[in-house]
Amino acid sequence: MRSSERKFALIGFMGSGKSCIGKILASRLGLPFADLDHEIERARGSSISGIFQHEGEAGFRLLEEKALSDLSGRRGGLVLSCGGGIVMSPANRALLSRAFTTVWVDVPLPELLRRLEGERKKRPLLDSDDYAEKAASLMEARRPLYGESSSLIYRWTEGESTNDSASAIMELISG
Numbered sequence: 001m002r003s004s005e006r007k008f009a010l011i012g013f014m015g016s017g018k019s020c021i022g023k024i025l026a027s028r029l030g031l032p033f034a035d036l037d038h039e040i041e042r043a044r045g046s047s048i049s050g051i052f053q054h055e056g057e058a059g060f061r062l063l064e065e066k067a068l069s070d071l072s073g074r075r076g077g078l079v080l081s082c083g084g085g086i087v088m089s090p091a092n093r094a095l096l097s098r099a100f101t102t103v104w105v106d107v108p109l110p111e112l113l114r115r116l117e118g119e120r121k122k123r124p125l126l127d128s129d130d131y132a133e134k135a136a137s138l139m140e141a142r143r144p145l146y147g148e149s150s151s152l153i154y155r156w157t158e159g160e161s162t163n164d165s166a167s168a169i170m171e172l173i174s175g
């Protein structure tokens, strides 16, 4: 497949930097970039927090599944940043394996907690005082699913910038 036709998906926990890295990757690869949460917000005319509030997590997951399925059928190449819970659905996991080159951006939990502390309001699942415990239990449940859905794993290490991460992923996908 020509590289201009390839679809890449970035998966990983909230706060792992998928959107920032994805934008850089897309520009280096000369491909369009899409953020699945933004696609959902646009289609629904509501923020992610609003969707959780009015339709619950189950309602959000249905919209997420439809958005991934729509994007996977779009013609041409793409770099897609996915929400951290994308792997909860077996249908999404199958699609990520089949229709995308999927890269897991794996960032250690202590670093994620540091990044997420001031951003909890934007993430309904972590918008509570016990967010650290919630994040730990979500991470434990999801790690195997991130592994199962991805063909490549990028492991962030201390001191790496977003640009460094994008460069490392460029090497992974061209290797």
Ligand code: S3P
Binding pocket: 012, 013, 014, 015, 037, 048, 082, 083, 084, 085, 086, 122, 123, 124, 125
């Ligand atoms: C979620 C992650 C969020 C967003 C929603 C649910 C999750 O995306 O899709 O709040 O279940 O991990 P980010 O990973 O971009 O924060």
